[in-house]
Amino acid sequence: MKMLDLFGPMKKDMDFIEKQLYRSIEGEEGLLSSTSSHLLKAGGKRLRPVFVLLGGKFGNYDLERLQYVAVPLELIHSASLVHDDVIDDADTRRGKPTVKSQWDNRIAMYTGDYIYGKALTLATRLEDPKIHQILAKAMVQMSIGEMEQIRDFFNTEQSVRNYLLRIRRKTALLIAISCQLGAIAAGASDEMSRLLYRYGYNVGMAFQIRDDLLDLFGTEKQIGKPPGSDMRQGNITLPVLYALREEELREPLLQEIREIHKMDGRKDASDAIQMIRQSSGVATAEGLADRYIDKALDALSRLPENKARKNLQDIAHFVNRRTY
Amino acid sequence: MKMLDLFGPMKKDMDFIEKQLYRSIEGEEGLLSSTSSHLLKAGGKRLRPVFVLLGGKFGNYDLERLQYVAVPLELIHSASLVHDDVIDDADTRRGKPTVKSQWDNRIAMYTGDYIYGKALTLATRLEDPKIHQILAKAMVQMSIGEMEQIRDFFNTEQSVRNYLLRIRRKTALLIAISCQLGAIAAGASDEMSRLLYRYGYNVGMAFQIRDDLLDLFGTEKQIGKPPGSDMRQGNITLPVLYALREEELREPLLQEIREIHKMDGRKDASDAIQMIRQSSGVATAEGLADRYIDKALDALSRLPENKARKNLQDIAHFVNRRTY
Known part of the structure; x- marks a missing residue:
């Protein structure tokens, strides 16, 4: 089952969002339009807009309004990826060359700034300061998460709690507010917006662990x-942290990670991956992802029963089986 | 005459803004608080907050409200400097090591993102979507300006118009909206906000030429x-473009610039500077700065006569004589 199969009936609305997404970054400067559309063209699941539209189904669903949160959220996600690629020194993303590899780091940085600015500008079309505030705060939290990631690079002593806080900021928060802002923009009740936030947060945590x-x-x-x-x-991600807890694996795995660090990432990670695969870390990490999905489903169960709720349920199960 | 001498009576209010500026970037992540306060600590003229407060004098001056535009505007300026230093490969700014030289480029990038996010979050404390929109749009324009600068590096064929468009986006716009948003946040009339924008825009152009x-x-x-x-x-800045128009200077100056380009900036620019100094480019550039100042003063003359207007006049003259 592909992600998009889930949304057959929503396809028309998602096509509209896709069109608006491209329109949103058209601009006065040719290079910026190329660099910002570059990542969009490489595809992506458009998961955040999907969550926005589904969240909107719990209020007065109005695509004209919802676009002004759906598009900004996908843009903020894109901007963070463009900046992420600078840090990760990544040459490919979604199987295509990254902005930083096709152009350069400086251009990638300003492309990110441009997309962030466009996102926030677009959101002001909805004259609701609460929405602007939630988006701007997310930007702050995401940059804190990224900074924590840099700070914790190769830190094998970090706690699982550290990891969880980091992915909360890096990933879960934006998915949480996608569900929430869809509801808010559609005028759903506070209680529903809150439950949708909780659903999104837990799905986002499971998503990042996966x-x-x-x-x-x-x-x-x-x-x-x-x-x-x-x-x-x-x-250093969750399965690694769990594997490091195993007595007989800890030392050889630490040794491998030190080697990778020393070689500045040019060393192949397959030996380390092999060790982790043999540990119980994989199953433990999967177990934690399952628990997050359970919490997401629990939040959903308190929402009115409708088609969107069923879709959100399917997504939660899908996220937990994802291989893409 | 130092800049700050102009603002004796405003000193108490500016001290408050300074305190709020530091408070605004305090956060959950130690490294980000250090990196973001690093630039603030190095000083700076706080010109944008000054313009906000003076703009506010044309409405119902309320420092409690004005802080939510004054602080964001200085933060946006700071964030752009942090990102700018990554591009410029600058080791010092305001005589102190830059974030990118003291930490690294990746950290400088996320520090900028963090400060942008904090700025926009803070502005949402004023529940006025128009203010959020103006700020977010400025962020877009500034990143376009930065991109144009990268695009035009070492382009000796660019027009003066190109240069002016670029500094408009890079500098003048943020100063223009500082004046304008002060007025808007204080509930001044549209006409006054518009005139203050025009004043700020022209002062900003002169400021960047200087x-x-x-x-x-x-x-x-x-x-x-x-x-x-x-x-x-x-x-390639205005005096250079003007100097390149001089028949007998053009070839040797182009040659010098090519050398600098070839040496990737490691060549001393003193020979080129010497040539430009001998050209009429300096006087022509100064003349253009004067014309912008005249336009700024003209906009001011249509505003009600008060102490703030006098201060803004003094600043305009001061900007045009600046040696700091």
Whole structure:
């Protein structure tokens, strides 16, 4: 089952959002239009707009209004990826060259700034300061999350709590507010917006844990980049932290990570990945992802029963089985 | 006469803004608080907050409200400097090490993102979507301006119009909206906000032309960085463009610029600076700055006569004589 199959009936609305997404970054400066549309063209799941539209189904669904949160949220996500690629020194993203590899780091930086600015400008079309505030705060939290990631590169002593706080800021928060802002823009009740936030937060946590598992155990075809790239850049993820807790694995795994660090990421991570695969870290990480999904489903169960709720349920299950 | 002498009576209010500026970037993440306060600590003229407060004098002056535009505007300015230093590969700013030299480029990038986010979050404390929109649009325009600068590095064929458009986006716009938003936040009339915008825009243009002249002809002590750094990084400014129009200077100057380009900025720019100094480019650039100041004063003359108007007049004259 592909992600988009879930949204057959929503396809027309998502096509509209897609068109608006491209329109939003058209601008006065040719190079910026190319660089900002570059990442959009490479595809992506448009998960955040989907959450916005589904969140909107719990109020007075109005696509004209919802676009002004759906498009900004996808743009903020895109801007963070463009800046992320500068840091990760990534040459490909979604199987295509990154902005920083096709142009350069400086251009990638301003492309990100431009997209952030466009996102926030667009959101002001809805004259609701609460929405602007939630978006701007998300930008702050995301940059804190990114900074924490840099700070914790190759830190094998970090706690699981550290990891969870980081992915909350880096990923879960934006998915949470996608669901919430859809509801708010559609005038849903505070209680519903709150439950949708909680659903999104928990799905987002599971999503990132699954993403980190995929980075280690997926194929290059599945993930659009070579496996183990998190580890090579020093991003110590949940299965690694769990594996490091195992007595007999700890020392050899630490040794491998030190080697990777020493070689500045040029060392292949396959030995380390092999060790982690043999540990119980994978199952423990999957178990935690399951628990987040359970919490997401629990939040959903308190929402009125409708088609959108069923869709959100399907997405939660899908996220937890993802191989893309 | 120092800039701050102008504002004796406003000193108490500016002290409050200064305190709020530091408070605004305090946060959950230690490293980000250090990096973001780093630039603030190095000083700076706080010109944008000054313009906000003076703009506010044309309405119902209320410092409690005005802080929510004054602080964001200084933060946006700071964030753009942090990102600028990444591009410029600058080691010092305001005579102190830059974030990128003291930490690294990645950290400087997220520090900028964090400060932008904090700025926009803070502005949402004023529940006025128009203010949020003006700020977010400025962020877009500034990143376009920065991109144009990168695009035009070492482009000796660019027109004066190109240069003017670029400094409008890079500098003049933010000063214009500082004056305008002060007025808007204080509930001044549309006409007054418009005139203050026009004043700020023209002062900002003159300010940047003067800045570009200083970069060529100032001393390291005056400008806090080695002279000629614009030229070494390929930023072709107004006096250079004017000098290139002179028949007998054009070829040798082009040759010097090509050498600097070839040496990737490691070549001293003093020969080129010497040529420009001998050209009429300096006087022509100064003449254009004068014309912008005249337009700024003209806009002021249509505003009600009060103390703030006198202060703004003094600033306009001061900007046009600046050696700092």
